[in-house]
Amino acid sequence: GENITQNIMTIRSIPLKIKAPEHFPSILEVRGEVIMSKISFLELNKQRENNGEALFANPRNAAAGSLRQLDPSITASRKLDAFFYGAGNFQELPVDSHSELISIYNDRGLKIFNKSKKCKTLEEIEEFYSLMGKQRDSLPFEIDGLVIKVNSKKLQNELGFISRSPRWAIAYKFEAIEATTHINEVINQVGRTGAITPVAVLEPVEVGGVIVSRATLHNYEEISRKDIRIKDNVFIRRAGDVIPEVVKPILNLRTGKELIIEIPEFCPSCSSKLKKIEGEVVLRCESIHCEAQLVERISHFVSKDAMNILSLGSALIEGLVENKKLFSVLDIYKLQFDDLFALPRMGDKLASKLIESISASKNTTFSRFIFALGIRFVGKKTSEILSERFSDIHSLSQASKETLQNIEEIGERIAESVRAFFDDSINMKLIDEMFLLGVRPENPAVKKISNILEDKSFVFTGTLNTLTRTKAEDLVKKNGGRVLSSVSGNLDYLVCGEEAGSKLEKARKHDVKIISEKEFLNLINYRG
Missing domain, CATH: 1.10.150.20 (5' to 3' exonuclease, C-terminal subdomain)
Known part of the structure; x- marks a missing residue:
């Protein structure tokens, strides 16, 4: 959701204007990828090392970090490059195939990967895959595989999309780069859903330009199947060139001093007994008081694609949980300035920024x-x-x-x-x-009629005569109000139909205002 237009405009391989031929659409959504070459990556890390700055792990992270700079001049200094490979919408373009589209890009000054190939058979694809695998290391930038696409635009339209990708394109990954190292110990990590993931702590080793000191073992069934042990010498790789994992032990290097990896009985965070749910391979901690799960849940809740409270990083979350200021995601919205000053290196400026960020997150999609x-x-x-x-x-x-x-x-x-x-x-x-x-x-799909019910909350009970329950609730939302699922002292209105249930008695107990369906309709000036 970040606007990086000014930074994109500093990349020399992205033209600011293109010459449009006759019959060219008035708007063309071009898709591509920004990259950093291997040489530029090495130069950047050398410069950062000389300046005493943290090094980037790989060109991918370096390119992403460069695009998110607040100062476009920094982005411009990073020597980024870009390739174009598709279009979000090219219905109006006079092309019948993907290869024609790419050819038009090339003619118009949009940089393309000039080693792509049109194949007619699976055998040709395999031959090209093998060739590119051999040429992979000689390319000026990193790649982890090929993308195979149906060429015909007509067939692309027929095949359509699934949630994350088109049905007419598939990634064909190269074999991951492997390295050998030694398992020093195995620790257990707790995820936000309570899943226990065993992680191997390794002798640090370089894999594909990245120093790896930990690698996932996935689960204990996988450990048993591969017969992986503590003190084993093992092959590791970065799955998809990203996530380090242990592939297998090197059996002929065993000395007899290797240790069986014991399956844990208790959660490493809260000491609750672990359970294995039928049909699943992972162990889980089901305690609602598990601190490790709480940290992970809150981290997910505040993440960029969720509530987007980026000022609340993992270190702050851990500190607030340890200091008993956060017991659930709800407590984020109860935080006060005084709660924050219990944390180290917390000043007025940072505290103000955090409170503002939390407040801004309340209005979300x-x-x-x-x-x-x-x-x-x-x-x-x-x-x-x-x-x-x-x-x-x-x-x-x-x-x-x-x-x-x-x-x-x-x-x-x-x-x-x-x-x-x-x-x-x-x-x-x-x-x-x-x-x-x-x-x-x-929800952008729900169009408001008015704000007459702004800051008011409603619960419905019983059978309504004029409206269905769904319609009544929809009217609350369209007039700026909120529909809750239960009655509490904070509720503004309980709307009662015929044969009202236990919610009516609870509303009376909490002194909630009780109104009829007719009174509700008058409240919103409903005329049917």
């Missing part, structure tokens, strides 16, 4: 809010799909497993996970309390 909740199997793209199908969190929370599964790209596993999340009353209470603290996820 519905899809970001769904993603921030950390529902298992619900990633960024799935959150976007759910926000397009449901108007707000209340309607999503009421959706049955069958309704969810009827949505394209939502399978049984995701549907069950979503349903389980909203069936947990603790989660629903957390969401309601966040709304009461001012968190307002807006």
